[in-house]
Amino acid sequence: MSEQPKVLLVDDEPGLRDAVEAYLEDDDEFAVTAVASADEAWEVLETDPPDLIISDIMMPQVSGYQFLEKLREDSRFADLPVVFLTARGMTSDRIQGYQAGCDAYLPKPFEPEELVAIVKNLLQRRKAASTDDGDxxxxxxxxxxxxxxxxxxxxxxxxxxxxxxxxxxxxxxxxxxxxxxxxxxxxxxxxxxxxxxxxxxxxxxxxxxxxxxxxxxxxxxxxxxxxxxxx
Known part of the structure; x- marks a missing residue:
């Protein structure tokens, strides 16, 4: 993992996408790439894989669930942390998200500090899980x-x-x-x-x-x- 973790943000709402990107980059902790669709996200994954993904669920053409399913089926990205950021906050929606394989589920509206805490925690766990076995x-x-x-x-x-x-x-x-x-x-x-x-x-x-x-x-x-x- 690089010194500055790479975060891929996927959301079709320009205002929210820009706000989340600005907040995550505010203290130079993360390098954020923001895209408007799952198809654009996949292009980034193929060329410059991130350390973590934040994705909306309700997106046109390819939903967050479909995007996550494709990720989990690809051995290159099967363990990539994914945070769902969505307006769908019912318990049944959260259960569906976790069953689909997301690592965290944050309903809108949310506190930016909570999102940053979730991102840091998931990145820390991923780093700990990939300890060098050869040492x-x-x-x-x-x-x-x-x-x-x-x-x-x-x-x-x-x-x-x-x-x-x-x-x-x-x-x-x-x-x-x-x-x-x-x-x-x-x-x-x-x-x-x-x-x-x-x-x-x-x-x-x-x-x-x-x-x-x-x-x-x-x-x-x-x-x-x-x-x-x-x-």
Whole structure:
């Protein structure tokens, strides 16, 4: 990821598009490219892929849902964070957005500060999920920290961890990735173990961060062990 993360903004409303672009670029934190349609967005994706996408849902020709579906079907962009920014704020609309694969859903009108916080959080999680697996020093440090976490929890509980008071729905593949992360495996090892790509593993780790509200592998493992999500 570049020093200044690249954000692709897709919205057919010129006024809102210009306002969001100006706000995101106000403190020079992001490099923003703004387009008016999903077709224009795809041209940007092919030539200069962003680190995150903010997209409207209700757009002519190609809706945000259709755009997101195409993204998730392309292995190059399957794990790209997507924020839906839309006037459709009913609970059923949000559920549909998350089921389609968006990472965050922000109804209009919204507070610009909240949008910036969401963007920063998703970028941080993506960066954490794509930790360099080739760095043996990092691997050893993570394994040591996970062992320390296990030891501390064993001393605290004596027998086992208490079940989580919050129900977190994990898919079978997410559970498999979580279990392997808890064993101290890095993304390349997990990809080999599960016979999938490193990009897919990064996607699952990023989803685990999002579902557990954590920002690093060790935070994720600590949370999972403390709440009985893995053993």
């Amino acid at each position: 043996n020093g990092k691997l050893e440090a993570i394994v040591r920290e996970i062992s320390a976490i296990r030891g501390m929890l064993d001393q605290r509980s004596g027998i086992s961890q208490s079940p989580s008071p919050i129900h977190i729905e994990l898919t079978p593949r997410e559970q498999s990735v979580l279990d392997l992360v808890a064993q101290g495996m890095m993304n390349k090892e997990i990809a080999s173990k599960l016979d999938t790509s490193v990009r897919n593993v990064e996607k699952y780790v990023s989803r685990l961060f999002s579902k557990t509200g954590t920002n690093s592998r060790t935070e994720l493992v600590r949370y999972a062990l403390e709440h009985g999500l893995t053993s």
